[in-house]
Amino acid sequence: MVSIEDYGEFQTTWCPGCGNFPILASVKTALAEMGVAPSEVMIASGIGQAAKLPHYMNCHMFNGLHGRVLPLAQGMKLANPDMRVLCVSGDGCSYGEGGNHFLAAIRRNLDITLLVHDNQIYGLTKGQASPTSALGHVTKTQPTGVRSAPFNPIATAVAMKANFVARAFSGEPEHLVSVIKEAMDHPGFALVDILQPCVSFNKVNTFGWYKERTYLLKDHDASDWGAAMAVADEFGDRIPLGVIYRNDREAFPLGKRLACSEYDRNDLKAVMQSYT
Numbered sequence: 001m002v003s004i005e006d007y008g009e010f011q012t013t014w015c016p017g018c019g020n021f022p023i024l025a026s027v028k029t030a031l032a033e034m035g036v037a038p039s040e041v042m043i044a045s046g047i048g049q050a051a052k053l054p055h056y057m058n059c060h061m062f063n064g065l066h067g068r069v070l071p072l073a074q075g076m077k078l079a080n081p082d083m084r085v086l087c088v089s090g091d092g093c094s095y096g097e098g099g100n101h102f103l104a105a106i107r108r109n110l111d112i113t114l115l116v117h118d119n120q121i122y123g124l125t126k127g128q129a130s131p132t133s134a135l136g137h138v139t140k141t142q143p144t145g146v147r148s149a150p151f152n153p154i155a156t157a158v159a160m161k162a163n164f165v166a167r168a169f170s171g172e173p174e175h176l177v178s179v180i181k182e183a184m185d186h187p188g189f190a191l192v193d194i195l196q197p198c199v200s201f202n203k204v205n206t207f208g209w210y211k212e213r214t215y216l217l218k219d220h221d222a223s224d225w226g227a228a229m230a231v232a233d234e235f236g237d238r239i240p241l242g243v244i245y246r247n248d249r250e251a252f253p254l255g256k257r258l259a260c261s262e263y264d265r266n267d268l269k270a271v272m273q274s275y276t
Helices: 020-033 050-056 069-079 091-097 099-108 153-159 173-185 207-213 225-232 265-273
Strands: 041-045 060-063 084-090 113-118 164-169 190-195 214-216 239-246
Touching: 020 050, 020 084, 020 113, 020 173, 041 050, 041 069, 050 060, 050 084, 050 113, 069 084, 069 091, 069 099, 069 113, 084 091, 091 099, 091 113, 091 153, 099 153, 113 173, 153 164, 153 190, 153 225, 153 239, 164 173, 173 190, 173 239, 207 214, 225 239
Parallel strands: 041 060, 041 084, 084 113, 113 190, 164 190, 214 239
Antiparallel strands: 164 239
């Protein structure tokens, strides 16, 4: 039987009160409740505070380049289709530097789950505006306020008919756990955009700000694309949480497992030496 303790306890470098803490706890809880052992999951991450999450878990992981979490995760899944593959990163890494990979991953539709820690700011690099920062948001590098319209990842994913699209909030951990489990169990590409307060550099979108505005979706038909587009466009005074859209488009077909002992090490060595 898998327990949360199997995923270990590690000292973090996150700020006290950071929304990343409940996300980390929710990921461990979801995996334990699903009976997924540390040896059965691989986590890919990019660069940023969110991308440190797999550093604090006992599991297979690879910390890649800024904005490149999705190609890394797709490579993991192609190499070992039997593994559960999660990718974790922030809104800047996933929707800014990695925006083109985000679109390509939705189209390709491999069976992976992307958890985006969306705090509407760049936290690791000390508070620049991110793709999801609101119009007028004042930062050190935007002293007169953000002039670019915010990117709406939920609407983009629904418009492209991604297999699974959901939003959660780190301040609702029980709901977050259920959404992560549902996302991981749904075949094909799954996006969970997680609202996550940055206590150090975003003094606008605080825990209280999200708490006042978020609500759980009820009586919403996630298979209805038109209804999902209407919900996806809602962000501001009211912010819906839950599964916004899902469909059963066939996931990208996976071939034979590459990452296994049946391949001769000498054959691999010969291939590598051919490049010298």
